Amino acid sequence: MEPTEFARQFSRFMSWAHEAGSGQADGPVTSALRGHLGADAADLPVVVRELAPFEQVNLQIALERWAADREVEVVGYSVPPHHMHPELAQLLSGDGLPPLRRTAPPLADLPSGPGRTTAVWRTALLLVGDDRGDYAVLVRGPERHHEPTLTVEVAGLAGPQAQEVLAELDELRARHNVYRGQVLELRQSNAGTEVLFPVLPRTERADVVLPEAVLARVERHSIGIAEQRDALRAAGQHLKRGLLLYGPPGTGKTHTTRYVVQHVPGATVLLLSGRSLHLVGAVTQLARDLEPAVVVLEDVDLVAEDRGHSHGPQPVLFELLDAMDGAASDADLLFVLTTNRAEALEHALAARPGRVDVAVEIGLPDADARRRLLEVYGRGSGLAVDAADGDHVVAASAGVTASFIKELVRRAVLEALLAGAVDGTVTGEHLRRALDDLLDSTQEVTRALLGVPGQP
Ligand SMILES: Nc1ncnc2c1ncn2[C@@H]1O[C@H](COP(=O)(O)OP(=O)(O)O)[C@@H](O)[C@H]1O
Ligand SMILES: [Mg+2]
Structure with missing residues (x-):
């Protein structure tokens, strides 16, 4: 970053910090939280539950269902750049908090099914009222550049009651789990854990x-x-x-x-x-x-x-x-x-x-398997090969992998197209030519890519 750019950002940050922190001794989030919980909240424990980051969508759905049965005010806030999101105990005490600003809760749009996404709270403070009394739930999702964790915290209730709240959310998460019956792929990157819903090619x-x-x-x-x-x-x-x-x-x-x-x-x-x-x-x-x-x-x-x-x-x-x-x-x-x-x-x-x-x-395909592979991959490719050509290719391809045969058919189709085969028929001639090409000594790297060990 250029020094002047740094200076500009820093001064912008300082004036923002000053503005956000001025006025009352407690920031707006702390005073809203304390106002909701009442004076003796500090005597009660904050109960923290960590969840796997890929549970964020399920947690959101659980929270929305849960919130529908009680009184809930959702408080959002923003944290200055490069600051970690404070824990609930810290929000409550106000100690060492970065200046927070009340905003709408920041959202992340996450995959929740094949071709479907759900908007989830990245951070949200819920001020709750139900027959247990007035209490608060804080949700913090994984943050970029920090630990990729998802946490739920409860304050303003005695320990067992707070655990009861967490158990209710667990139960709702399990009941409405968006992953049930789906094919999921989990990816781990520097940015955290990603859940994808890949569509697998139908395989019979x-x-x-x-x-x-x-x-x-x-x-x-x-x-x-x-x-x-x-x-x-x-x-x-x-x-x-x-x-x-x-x-x-x-x-x-x-x-x-x-x-x-x-x-x-x-x-x-x-x-x-x-x-x-x-x-x-x-x-x-x-x-x-x-x-x-x-x-x-x-x-x-x-x-x-x-x-x-x-x-x-x-x-x-x-x-x-x-x-x-x-x-x-x-x-x-x-x-x-x-x-x-x-x-x-x-x-x-x-x-x-x-x-x-x-x-x-799962070994290399034998002659019978290579013949069947030619059939499977030749089907739908217009492959019309007579017995002699078929036998030749099966014999000459000893030692190759199944994916080699698949590639062989693809290249035979290409040969036929390049040769201008009128009706799209792929003949034994095309297949032989594709095989010669693939087995050619200059194609060693190609063979290695297809998983064929050494000289076939
Ligand atoms: N035994 C087989 N039967 C049919 N097709 C196969 C077979 N082995 C490989 N293939 C084809 O080759 C492709 C690559 O094989 P793949 O399953 O990824 O191999 P591996 O996982 O053993 O490295 C597959 O997607 C499939 O199209
Ligand atoms: Mg594999």
């Missing part, structure tokens, strides 16, 4: 090309258990389960997971990958509230390597495994873990047995 059994025994094993352990949940519960069997899919990149671990999550009846789906894997503890709690639920932990080998090159313990991975263990075993929770490098997890999984009950290898 026939779209998943795997050896029948492999797919059946995956299904039995995921969809199968979900379908039998009542009978299993009645028989006192646990429902919580962990499934690990491992194998080289591009073989369909993510693809298979998409098929599974769309076929577990009634499930809420929580997708975590990369940095958001760190949220697994809070997300498991959410999954328990919303069961049946599927928690997908993508590419967990990255977390295993989080600690650099040391061979010491891997706290994040252990945290992840402990979160899986912490959930009650009769909870209908499915954890799906995927990894390209099972050996990076072996040690941790062996040290924490019982978290993953089934590990399924």
Whole structure:
């Protein structure tokens, strides 16, 4: 920042501070709060509850419902730049407060469903009156550049009554949870935690090309258990389960997971990958509230390597495994873990047995699978290939991944278009040419990107 610009901002800040702080000894928010609570409020505790930041939308909906049944005045205020939002105890005492200005409560617009958003209070002080008496609730959402927490505080009530208020809000949050039955993706960035509602491409059994025994094993352990949940519960069997899919990149671990999550009846789906894997503890709690639920932990080998090159313990991975263990075993929770490098997890999984009950290898497609992949991806692309060309391509593509075959078909379509195929038919000739091109020695990087190890 330029010095002159800094000076200008600083003097603007000082005059603002002076103006906002002048007049009464207590700022406008403190005097409104004290006026509402009466003289002896200082003798009562302030009860603080921290919630996961992604609960902000649910909290807002809960608060609005809750407020409808009692008298509530919503007080908003703004805090000068670079100041943290004060806690309720501080608002009440007035000690060391930055100068606050009463405003409408600042709002954030957050996703609350596929293609839907809800405006939530970033900070709001509620002056409440109901049969418990007069009291106050302060809501503070995650703040940029500060701890990404969501807190609810209650002042003006005895401890047990304040806890009762928090319990009412918990109950409403659970009852009206906007995440129930949805597919959610959690993203962790420097700005905090983001919840997205991705629309997954519809994936049916026939779209998943795997050896029948492999797919059946995956299904039995995921969809199968979900379908039998009542009978299993009645028989006192646990429902919580962990499934690990491992194998080289591009073989369909993510693809298979998409098929599974769309076929577990009634499930809420929580997708975590990369940095958001760190949220697994809070997300498991959410999954328990919303069961049946599927928690997908993508590419967990990255977390295993989080600690650099040391061979010491891997706290994040252990945290992840402990979160899986912490959930009650009769909870209908499915954890799906995927990894390209099972050996990076072996040690941790062996040290924490019982978290993953089934590990399924998703390998490179064999000749039969490559033929089926050609069919699956050729369908709808106008692929018309005779048996001899098909056999040739299947034989010449030994060792490639499933995603390679998908790319091969895409390129064959492109070849046909470039060659000016009149009726859009993609022939064996186009397919062979696309294959030669992809297998060409100059295409090593392309092959690496498609997950084909070494020379096919
Ligand atoms: N076994 C498979 N059956 C059908 N399509 C597949 C298969 N494996 C991969 N694909 C296709 O390739 C794409 C990339 O595969 P992906 O599932 O992301 O691989 P991985 O997660 O194992 O690295 C998928 O979106 C899908 O279109
Ligand atoms: Mg993947």
